[in-house]
Amino acid sequence: MEVKKRESVKRGVLIALSAVILLGVVALLFLYRPTDVKLPLLDTKEMMREVSPEWEKPGKYWVTYRETPNVLEGENEVAGIVLHHTAYEGSADRVVKDLCDPSNPVSCHVVIDKDGTRYILAPPEAITWHAGFSKWGNRYRANLFMIGIEFQGNTLVEPLTEAQIESAIEYMRPIIEKYNISADNIVTHQMIRDAYREANPKNKKAWPKVDITPEEYERVRNALDTARLLKF
Template sequence: MRIISLVALFLLLAGCASGPQIDDRYRAVGQDSRVQVIVLHYTSSGLEHSLALLTEGEVSSHYLIGAAPATIYRLVDEDRRAWHAGQSEWNGRTWLNSSSIGIELVNRGYVEGEDGRRLWYPYTDEQIDALVLLLKDIMQRHGLKPGAIVGHSDIAAQRKVDPGPLFPWKRLADAGLVPWPDAAAVAAQRAAFAAAPPDIAWFQLALELQGYKVPRHGELDEATRNVLAAFQMKYRPTRYDGEPDAETAALLQVLNGTR
């Protein structure tokens, strides 16, 4: 009897060790990628410090792209969560570490000039070329549409400004990666809005339709200005003062009309 009990116990343990059998023949139609957003950042430092920062501490990203040469470093597998977004929101989705891929570009960001203005560092053509190729590959594999690529300043407008006003969003648009407003349509809308400016509530709703987290109280407070500045930095980088002017309204109107 003791021998039979030992044999039964052995068979039970062996079954537990091997685990349950999983039938993998069926696939649900109702699914998509965990990845819904790609977030672009700059590192505010050089390559060596960027690598140390993103691999030795709590902050991380899936990819890091050097400036020259534009080497692409994979630091976190795409099926793992990287710690790059922090407190964030886009299109109502919050804490985007869980649903995004983070890409850091080696760039020192900015320094404060003597007049108090920020002096921004440019990106290299080689770096942006590498980024475009990487973005196309990621978007194809995860089934993402244009508009899924955002800046850190888009998802955290109250505390972040990267990738900054010198990041060439238009080059990504020319590659079919982000939506871009038609210049003629913007000019026509700008004239209309110059004659009849929309109120602050209109701007807040239009920014929300773009995906931003923005107050909806109809007042031009600091939080609303920060979101306006983030949008302007992306689509009108020559002036990103957070003012709700006719050109910003035109850009929002045309972009929202093509969604």
């Protein structure tokens, strides 16, 4: 009897010890967080683009197509390019939605996001609504013969990113080459609005347009020059 009792006490102690050790191990597994191991952050946006048929990467930057209904019947001459900024600090997606909203009579051909992503809203040959009251050379209604590029952001607050300029060059190159667009016809919204206002000082609806700054325009011109796309 004495031996049996001792045996069962021994067994009890062993079981208790095992339980304590097991609990300790489980607790350690739960509590231990290695601090020196950093897992790489996955860029889900990039991953989604890789597999989505809505996205393509024909050059260095991502491109997607969102057809805007805000176009006029007829064909754009594509004799020039008007540069704009969206003056909106939020996401480019929001801007694109607005430019594709049929209740909002505004559009353009492409929106270029800060990371260089391009949202193509219409082919160059479409007549979009980006210029409003405008004049260039001796012609009015720039929408009919010029395409519109919107840079996401507000250049009065923050300059264009290098990616935006590079992506714009990537976008403009085939268009400038195909339509032989002259350097004189690559302008800013402000330039075509000022020309209109000078000729029509009585039109109170054509208020002065503040758009992409002359400094940022100059940067785009310099990039076009480096890319040998300024044709005089």
